[in-house]
Amino acid sequence: MKRKQQSPPAASLIGAAVIAGAVSLFLLFNRSGPTGLPNNPPTISPSGGNVVRLSPVDSPEPQPFNPASQGVLSAPPERSEVPHPISGNAKIVSATGPLGVKLISGFEGSWDRFEITAKGPAHFEVAFPAEKPGEYFLFYLLQVEGAAGREVRVDFTNVKPYWKSHYPAVCETGSLSDLENFGAGTRLAGNAGSAGFNNFLSDSSVRSGGSVKGWQFVKGVSSGKSGGLGARSLILRHRFNTDSAYLAMKVPYVPSYHAKWVNSVRRRANVTVHDLGRSVRGHTLSVIELSKGGTTSGGSFVASADSKPCLLIYAREHADEHDSSWAVEGFVESVLAEVDRDGASLLDRFTILAIPLMDPDGAAEGAHDSIMNAFRIGASTVETDAYARFLQQWVDDGNRLDLIVNIHNPGVAGWHAKVVAHPSDAERQQEYAHLKARLDRDCVDAGFIAAERQQPELIDAQYRMCGWASRVFGPGYVGVEVNSRSSKQHLTLDELRRLGDVIGRSCCRFLETASGRRMTEITESRLVERKRRWAFYYGRTDSDLEGRSAIDVEMGLLLNPEVDDWEGTTRFKDFERQFAQLSENSAN
Structure with missing residues (x-):
């Protein structure tokens, strides 16, 4: 009698799955990313400028967050939504801590689908939703109010593992449309920063004389876990000098x-x-x-x-x-x-x-x-x-x-x-x-x-x-x-x-x-061919085409066969009827 083959114990299967998952996560978050770059954190070149050299030195550990400037959480955080001034569908989303520090999205240039939560007096969480087909989250822009003299922490959760080079920028002014904030000579000010999330780069460029106007990089960036399997968080810490300022992944052009x-x-x-x-x-x-x-x-x-x-x-x-x-x-x-x-x-x-x-x-x-x-x-x-x-x-x-x-x-x-x-x-x-x-x-x-x-x-x-x-x-x-x-x-x-x-x-x-x-x-x-088609299908006057979409009119020429193929006339009339029906359906 053949001996019946035994299945491995369930505990062994679970253990193997856990090990395989851990290895997968390790490879995911320690790979070089889409650019195929080495996985070594950068150090700033001592020669000046903003050239970054890759170094085998381990990335410094993120500095512990200092809550001393945050006060005491004396009231539950609030979250509010109000209609967007441009679009009735979008909303301005904000969260306010008990000390009056507020984080806002949904204004001009800012997406309204972030989930913003006040986690403390000057500590916020911004949750990225899962991308739908055709969606790519390549940018964020947020406004901070009431933060003068305070260190503010913002935790971005569910972020992309390959966001390793997006060192965020900050502007401590009240307007995104002020030409002076973006004028000739505007440079992003450097800081030491921290490189705790796979090659986050700081920037060493400073305007002449060391003074800074307009956009500059935040003072500290690190990473952490979001809580979900494989999820990561991007943690920003910055001490603001003014009551109204902006945080952005890149310098915004609104x-x-x-x-x-x-x-x-x-x-x-x-x-x-x-x-x-x-x-x-x-x-x-x-x-x-x-x-x-x-x-x-x-x-x-x-x-x-x-x-x-x-x-x-x-x-x-x-x-x-x-x-x-x-x-x-x-x-x-x-x-x-x-x-x-x-x-x-x-x-x-x-x-x-x-x-x-x-x-x-x-x-x-x-x-x-x-x-x-x-x-x-x-x-x-x-x-x-x-x-x-x-x-x-x-x-x-x-x-x-x-x-x-x-x-x-x-x-x-x-x-x-x-x-x-x-x-x-x-x-x-x-x-x-x-x-x-x-x-x-x-x-x-x-x-x-x-x-x-x-x-x-x-x-x-x-x-x-x-x-x-x-x-x-x-x-x-x-x-x-x-x-x-x-x-x-x-x-x-x-x-x-x-x-x-x-x-x-x-x-x-x-x-x-x-x-x-x-x-x-x-x-x-x-272009010569286009002129021949135009003369054949539309004649030499466009008076009968007034009010028609230029896109539809021009594409109508391309949907037809060669100009000398007179069967094209019938096909073109069929196209005209189909277009009229499509327009009528769209109107209804």
Whole structure:
């Protein structure tokens, strides 16, 4: 008789599971993270600047929290919610301790879905919710009130294990739109900090004379456990000097600041600000034109008399990626400063269109994605159609559109700049390879870290502005990510702006190369094809298209076969009927 095989005891199975789980957690929280960097905490280089060298020295233990300045918890914490002033759906969420110290979210630029709890007189917990499909929590912005002279502790729970390089910033002023807090020379002040959470970096850059104005890094950062399996917490401690201040993961670029900055450049030479209308929530939608050629008068477009190549650079189709706005702003400011200083400038050879903040409504709410994929039939928004109409009018007035640069920023990375994507355009693959090589080289030559060995993804972003415009008008496009919080070297605000300038100028110079001219030739041939399709399907007048979405009208051309295929007429009529039905259903 065969001996019956016995199953291992339940206790043994449980013990094995516990050991396996412990090993998994150890590997999870001690791995190098998505960037593939060594898992050694950094030390600040004694040579000055803000270069960080990786060191095998163990990270210092987080300093014990000193509650001496917190007072005694004499009353239970309170938590309140009030309607958001911009959106009826969002809310301003705040928690107040018994000493009057308050932590607030849900205001301009701040997400309203955090769970804020007062744990003590000046001790708060901010719980991140679980990400839903398509959600990425890349930013936070909070306001602290009533904290003058007090040390405040904020525990962020359920945070990402790879947030190891996001040393948070703080600003001890009362306004997020004050241009002086973000002006030329603004730098994040350094501090020793603590590196208890996998390579958190401090920053050693200080303004001349040691004085600090505006944004600076918090005084202490450490980590802990959130209580759940595998959950981590990010613990911030900072002594505030004023009653009203802000905490942010990165230096924020909010719509009210953007509006003031646009008005500040509106009056400068060689600048035309195209106001396209207002967003759903009333923000002005603008495109900044830098040129020494065509201008506009009284809000109407006038065709450019020259044939200079045109670069369109834009940011914040992901509305919570603030680094990208500073990069685009830096490019604009550098070009204008060059004109003021030397007279001769990049504008002698190029026309530049810039959009530092594409989605102001999403930015105001702290959202990640609101309008990014709305450049498609039946799904356009007020904002996306305004941008589409502008580009349609720009091209129809005889202006060029040669290359589009779509700026983003990552959650975490070891580099400062990366060419992340371009279309799978078989006709221009060699040209895109040359563009990436030039961008990498120019960033490295300027002192930045580029992701030289990482190849871009082939993404036909047909529902984004860059992809839609490329399909309709023919220009090439490239997606570039910028990162002020490299896990190897932090960037000051000045340096982030300069990185944007390097990227913009590199793309312009590319258009002057043989590869750039080849890309432009392909663009011109595709524009000729668009004109043929337009004449065939719509005729030579657009009076019957008034009130129609520019996105729908242009995509209607692309949905049909070749112009000389007369069966296309029937298909186009079918499309028109389908569109009318779709619009009617949407209205109902």
